[in-house]
Amino acid sequence: MNSSSPNWIPLVGTGYDVHQFAEGRKLILGGVEIPHTHGLQGHSDADVLCHAIADAILGAVGLPDIGHYFPPGDPDCKDISSLKILEKAASLVRELGGRLCNVDSALVAEAPKVLPHAEAMKINIGLALGLPPKRVGIKATTNETMGFVGRGEGIAALASASVMMPD
Numbered sequence: 001m002n003s004s005s006p007n008w009i010p011l012v013g014t015g016y017d018v019h020q021f022a023e024g025r026k027l028i029l030g031g032v033e034i035p036h037t038h039g040l041q042g043h044s045d046a047d048v049l050c051h052a053i054a055d056a057i058l059g060a061v062g063l064p065d066i067g068h069y070f071p072p073g074d075p076d077c078k079d080i081s082s083l084k085i086l087e088k089a090a091s092l093v094r095e096l097g098g099r100l101c102n103v104d105s106a107l108v109a110e111a112p113k114v115l116p117h118a119e120a121m122k123i124n125i126g127l128a129l130g131l132p133p134k135r136v137g138i139k140a141t142t143n144e145t146m147g148f149v150g151r152g153e154g155i156a157a158l159a160s161a162s163v164m165m166p167d
Ligand SMILES: Nc1ccn([C@@H]2O[C@H](COP(=O)(O)O)[C@@H](O)[C@H]2O)c(=O)n1
Pocket: 108, 109, 110, 111, 112, 113, 114, 115, 116, 140, 141, 142, 143, 144
């Protein structure tokens, strides 16, 4: 092995977030405004998908979660686009000398149908992260009427991220 080139190691991270539905709010998922009766409650734009993906990226490289960089209730975070949070997570990976490889995610929502908006979300998320849309996975499922998601009280999101880092 060439001693001047770093030993690259593959890392993975996971993220989870949930937001409650609220009246009078826009529903923003993956930076896309989706027509629906309710939006999600939050201090930011409450983009639960972007929050889960950001935490997956931060977790992969061993950094603290998004609340560390965007403190809950911070006036600077009021109504911010969560695509900004993704941009920050990606820039932190780059500062550490790492390379984001892909992200994958699953939305759990009884309604609305989100898959028709998945391509637009992939483009937004990819632009924020510096990834092509094919490296951004978005899936969706209902919770088969069970639990808080099943009762239509909110939306949950799970995400994973893979990063190559110099050892
Ligand atoms: N909010 C959602 C939930 C589901 N989908 C799509 O429907 C398919 C079937 O979902 P089940 O929970 O009934 O298995 C799922 O695979 C998604 O394609 C959706 O778009 N939005």
